[in-house]
Amino acid sequence: MRGLIINADDFGLSPGVSRGILRAHREGILTSTTFMVNFPWAAEMAALLGDAPNLGVGLHLNLTTGAPVLPPSDVPSLVGPDGRFGRNLLRLLRRLRPAEAEAEWSAQVERFVALLGRAPTHLDTHRYLQAWPPLCRAMLNVARRYGVRAVRVLPPGFFPPGTFAPWSPAGPILGAALRRTTAMIRQSGLAAPDRTLAGDFDLPGLLARLDRAGDGVTELVAHPGEVDDQLRGLSSLQGQREVELAALTSPAARDRVRERGLRLMHFGDL
Numbered sequence: 001m002r003g004l005i006i007n008a009d010d011f012g013l014s015p016g017v018s019r020g021i022l023r024a025h026r027e028g029i030l031t032s033t034t035f036m037v038n039f040p041w042a043a044e045m046a047a048l049l050g051d052a053p054n055l056g057v058g059l060h061l062n063l064t065t066g067a068p069v070l071p072p073s074d075v076p077s078l079v080g081p082d083g084r085f086g087r088n089l090l091r092l093l094r095r096l097r098p099a100e101a102e103a104e105w106s107a108q109v110e111r112f113v114a115l116l117g118r119a120p121t122h123l124d125t126h127r128y129l130q131a132w133p134p135l136c137r138a139m140l141n142v143a144r145r146y147g148v149r150a151v152r153v154l155p156p157g158f159f160p161p162g163t164f165a166p167w168s169p170a171g172p173i174l175g176a177a178l179r180r181t182t183a184m185i186r187q188s189g190l191a192a193p194d195r196t197l198a199g200d201f202d203l204p205g206l207l208a209r210l211d212r213a214g215d216g217v218t219e220l221v222a223h224p225g226e227v228d229d230q231l232r233g234l235s236s237l238q239g240q241r242e243v244e245l246a247a248l249t250s251p252a253a254r255d256r257v258r259e260r261g262l263r264l265m266h267f268g269d270l
Contacts, residue, residue, distance in 0.1 A: 003217035003269070004210070004262040005193060006248070007032040007152075008224050009060055009126070012045040013235065016228030020245045022048060024224040025055045028249035029257055032266035034060035034124050037111045038069050041230075046115040056266025058122035059112045059148075061105045061139060063092060063129060065234055069107040075100040093132060102138040109146045122191075122267035124152035131174060136181040140188050150191040150267040152219065155182050160199040191270035193219040200240050203247040210256045217270065224248055 008021040011033040024030035035045070035057055049057055064085050068075050072083035077097040080086050105123075112120055123143050130136045131154050143151055156178045163171070185192050194216035197209050200223075209220055225231065225241035232238065247253060257264065 001217075002213060002215060002260065002262050003193075003265045004213050004257065005032050005056075005217065005219045005266055006030050006222055006264070007034060007056075007058070007124070007219055007267075008222050009034055009124070010036060010223060010225065010235075011049075011057070011060070012036040012039055012042055013065070014225070014228050014230035015041065015045070016231055017225035017241065018045045018048055020225035020241060022052055022055075023226075024222070024245055024248040025052055028245075029253050029264060030055075030222065030224065030248050031264050032056035032058065032121065034058040034122075035112060035116075035120075036060045036062050036065070036126065037108055037115060038062055038066050042111070043115060049116065056121045056268050057116065058124060058150075058267055059109060059120040060126050061108060061123055061129070061142075062126040063096070063101060063104065064089065064127050068104050069111050070104050075104050078104060089127065089129075098134040098138050101135055102141055105138060105142045106145065109142060109148070113146075119146060120148055122150035122152065122270075123148055128154060130154060131177055131181060133177060133180050133184065136184050140184065140190065143190055144188075148190075150270050151185060151188075152221075153182055153185045153192040153196055154178050155196060158196055158198060163199075191267070193217040193270070195219070196221065200244070201247060202243050203250050203252060206244075206247040206250075206253055207256050210253070210260055210262065213260065213262055217265070222248060 011021050012035050067084045072079045077095050196219045198221040224245035227238050
């Protein structure tokens with residue numbers, strides 16, 4: 001079998017992002033999304049999912065954008081003086097207590113269930129925080145606690161060539177971390193795809209990724225969306241979302257899926 005999960009991260013980040021994700025599903029080849037539930041408009045965004053019964057919906061565990069679900073006083077290592085998450089990843093990783101991350105992510109699962117009335121199809125992490133072993137362990141603990149059966153895997157080589165400068169130690173350090181977290185996931189008993197493809201794409205880039213989907217199940221990570229004022233205040237990834245939306249809704253993409261004999265699926269099918 002050649003199964004393909006095309007997952008849109010960031011549902012719920014803003015109304016425009018959520019609308020774009022739903023368009024990519026209804027008009028294109030998107031099969032799955034992960035919901036960020038810690039924003040004030042989360043209930044409004046959850047209601048939109050009622051019109052997309054075939055879209056797999058997981059939870060996008062978040063520690064870097066917006067405010068926590070728990071009271072800030074319960075997770076002091078995760079927030080700044082304003083009680084909100086900070087965007088600086090290195091500062092977060094230096095300060096955070098994994099037990100507080102696990103508590104916050106547990107609260108995010110509980111909010112997801114309260115909003116949608118069901119468990120997530122899977123868990124993954126905003127800005128790929130699960131690449132750090134203590135946070136991967138926290139994600140796996142949360143999945144087991146709440147009966148979530150699948151998670152994203154970030155194998156070595158997940159980040160596209162050129163992500164890090166040749167002289168930077170970040171590449172080798174991250175590679176070692178990804179080897180460890182991949183082993184943790186494979187040994188966890190939870191379901192995960194065989195491979196994961198990521199990186200910004202336009203239509204030619206999407207078609208090239210579809211050509212790389214091999215035997216087993218491949219997850220393709222996407223970030224489609226429509227740019228709105230809320231997004232401009234929350235994320236530096238803006239215009240690229242509309243580029244990916246256009247690619248995912250292109251007839252050429254659907255044709256390539258058919259030509260390659262790919263079975264479109266979501267994490268709930270694993």
